[in-house]
Amino acid sequence: MNSKIVLRNIVLAGGVALSSTAWAATPSGEMLGATCAACHGTNGSSVGILPSLASTPASYFVDSMKGFKSGTRKATVMDRVAKGYSDEEIQLMGDFFEAQKVVPMKQKFESVKASQGKKLHDKYCEKCHEDGGRKPDEGGVLAGQSMIYLTFSMADFLSGDREMDKKMKRKVDELLEESDKAGIDALIHFYGSQQ
């Protein structure tokens, strides 16, 4: 991970040196990130239904934006928005959001479901979404995200509208076998309970 960041920065620095005019016409990550705040919250910490972007690893942010841009990831609005930014701008935004500390969302949850969800999380999800889903990883931060947004995301994964990687699909299948869709709901309450 670290070596990847170093490598990317070297590549970026090289790109800047080669085209100073492009540099002059590129907004800063701070500028670009500020334009997202009306939907995703100040510095990327959402207080509404839309997902927080703060603390998201830049690599995950960039993958998501490129998926929206190419149409491989389904969206309502983000497909139209992502097409407005160059790969360089998307990288700058990703770096900006990665550097922001996420503030978990204050929201209502059911504590019975949350504790049930914690058990399911530990069993099926913790290996990749570490520290109860708090740790920024290849799937972004799950803990403290909007529960409505997580519900939409899981519905898309289950319907096939959004692709799960093989590891995730295997674990989700196992979880569904154990607890049906109520287990997904319990997981979402667990992530929502972390405030």
Place this chain on the structure above:
Amino acid sequence: MISRRNFIKLSGGAIAVGSLAACAGGLSGKGAGGKVVVIGGGTGGATAAKYLRMFDPTIEVTLIEANPTYHTCYMSNEVLSGERTMDSIAFGYDGLRQRGVRVVHDLVTGIDPIGRVVTTKGGDKFAYDRAIVSPGIDFKWAAIEGHSPEVANTIPHAWKAGSQTVLLRNQLTAMKDGGTVVIAPPSGAYRCPPGPYERASQIAHYLKKHKPKSKVLILDSGDKFAKQGLFMQGWKRMYGYGTDKSLIEWVSAAQGGKVEGVDAKNMRVQAAVESFKADVINIIPPQKAGKLAFDAGLTEGDWCPINKKTFESKIHPNIHVLGDASNAAGMPKSGYSANVQAKVCAMAVRDLLAGREPGFPSYQNTCYSIVGDDYGISVSVVYSFDEEKNQIIAVKGAGGVTPKEATLEDLRREMHYAHGWYANITNDIFG
């Protein structure tokens, strides 16, 4: 009186001195410091005040706003339908105070652009290195015969939220079933282009539930409108649009819809061809920049010309104008636009105070409209800047409206996202 040419020369001198002083200040501390006075605590002004403090806490920011509470115009259509309370669209300024903004509730009576001093009705004077003016809109009453600010006490515009919103809501709840609600959208550039049609939708939503024999009659000054295809699709699905039982009827300008006069006493509106009797009349008059913009000599025509990279006035240096009052075409006049413009401006002001060339801007606008239960639609555009032409330009190949073939699940999510947007933008402005 100083001629404009002399005036610019004079204030040009003032800038040079000002920025030298700012540079000198910048040497002693980490930030550049400097005094910024923000006038107007709506979306543009409040966002600018907050972000200035976030970008550089050494900048002294004073926000002058007449009212202790601000009601957002966006989402006020949901108050009209009864889906939302007035309290839920009301915001105070404690969040900004906590960020170190000095908030003064007073009315600005004058700006001296040469001496760089703002004067208030309360008799206070505020010196500034740079001022940010965000006065919102005012109405061109004379465009509608028989209309005036006094008539608006019975024929509400409800285009500045607050008591006007309450008045229109009360008229709707008092109306008999079988009544007609006239909405007259304005001509020219105006605040929130899809707003009148979202309003028609929200009122129809209320009538469908409570007064199903009634209807909304849109008497329009134009022949097309924002998100038209999507609105009409929603109206067909939910409000019988196009049938003789439709809860919404739209009369375009070509069909004689343009409202030219109002008779408040007899509750009639005079359109281009015929006059219409109504039970509730909501005329949204044509608009221009807020009064202060005219008083301070910041306007050219109806709006304030600006450098679109910094939002600095093209007339008075060191004064920036944002939000609906500025001419920031091709962005629409919207809450999202004002919020983003305030950040572009705040960043430029920070850089200018530090004696740096402002960075390259980026702009975005997403406008959601809630057409009915579980039914949201949107338009979203990313903008860049053409420095040579001083133009804000939509990035090609991006942006656009909700696809017509969007599923009902997508439209339901857009409604949720509209509410999520509202929670985030208001927190981004006032929190």
